[in-house]
Amino acid sequence: MKRTDLIAYLAEFLQVDKFRDYAPNGLQVEGKDEIHRIVTGVTACQPLIDAAAARQADALLVHHGFFWKNEPAQIVGMKQRRIKALLINDINLLGYHLPLDAHPVVGNNVTLGRQLAIENAMPIEDVAQGLIWRGNLEQPITASEFAMKIKLALGRAPLHLGSPERLIQRVAWCSGGAQDYLDIAVQYGVDAFISGEVSERTFHAATEQSIEYFCAGHHATESFGIQALGEHLAQKFGLEHEFIDVPNPV
Structure with a gap:
């Protein structure tokens, strides 16, 4: 499906405009126009991004994405490496925070x-x-x-x-x-x-x-919601979906 169609559907399905949030909900890093294979995970950390790239995912959907309020604006260090990996592999990053909680x-x-x-x-x-x-x-x-x-x-x-x-x-x-x-x-x-x-x-x-x-x-x-969202999209639009858990003791 088209990236624009997926973004529009998720905006309506999750009612993103209802929430006062701490990060942008929706597309955060632009990748391929066409989306067939999605990977979901809790947080857009480097191991999850690398796993999505290894699976040739077109989109990575997460609960904790990028660009939080009050974080440094510079794209350096860890943030640069994460965004670079997404751009090199042409992967769309979509993040949904409070809309996915609720x-x-x-x-x-x-x-x-x-x-x-x-x-x-x-x-x-x-x-x-x-x-x-x-x-x-x-x-x-x-x-x-x-x-x-x-x-x-x-x-x-x-x-x-x-x-x-x-x-x-x-x-x-x-x-x-x-x-x-x-x-x-x-x-x-x-x-x-x-x-x-x-x-x-x-x-x-x-x-x-x-x-x-x-x-x-x-x-x-917060591991179950993003899985359920990925399964919902797979069933509704016939997309390939895989949830990847990056263990975190916190």
């Missing part, structure tokens, strides 16, 4: 909820651009059992701040670096909050407000 079908939050078998999952409307989700477990389980559930679903043990024996049923979550949304989650009476990162202040906020906090990994909590 999407109700292929988003990071809805897919994370599916992985954890959370029922009645839905975003908290009109709060934080719809990025905070909540739902219920089928039945109450202890925090230690929930930590194991997260480990099995995401392939890594979460950092749990709280009491291992506390029962959990009502859950809120936001993928990635959303630890400070914990204070908002408290207002909705949930037993636990899940995000991808943790700060020193998170411990005090969780313990003083009697909520269980699970730091499940920024990369791990």
Whole structure:
């Protein structure tokens, strides 16, 4: 399909104009006009770009792309090497950040909820651009059992701040670096909050407000949405798709 058609479809499908974001959503580096083979991954790091080039991808779709607010504008060092590799191999780089977090079908939050078998999952409307989700477990389980559930679903043990024996049923979550949304989650009476990162202040906020906090990994909590987006495009347009995971312990 034409690059321009893919960009237009994704802009509408992900409703990119709805979001106040920290980086451009859509085409970030221009490559081939025609797209037949796409590679998806979480972050446009050098190993992912090299893997896409080795597979002769026409487009690389990521959640974390380039040109973040307040980053240095100069294209030197690591940034130069990454962009040079894309240009030499004529690969389109497309990045979708908050629109991919929030999407109700292929988003990071809805897919994370599916992985954890959370029922009645839905975003908290009109709060934080719809990025905070909540739902219920089928039945109450202890925090230690929930930590194991997260480990099995995401392939890594979460950092749990709280009491291992506390029962959990009502859950809120936001993928990635959303630890400070914990204070908002408290207002909705949930037993636990899940995000991808943790700060020193998170411990005090969780313990003083009697909520269980699970730091499940920024990369791990944001691996499912970009896969789902790639699969959606492959099915809708007949494109070849491969998700490539570049392991990241953070």
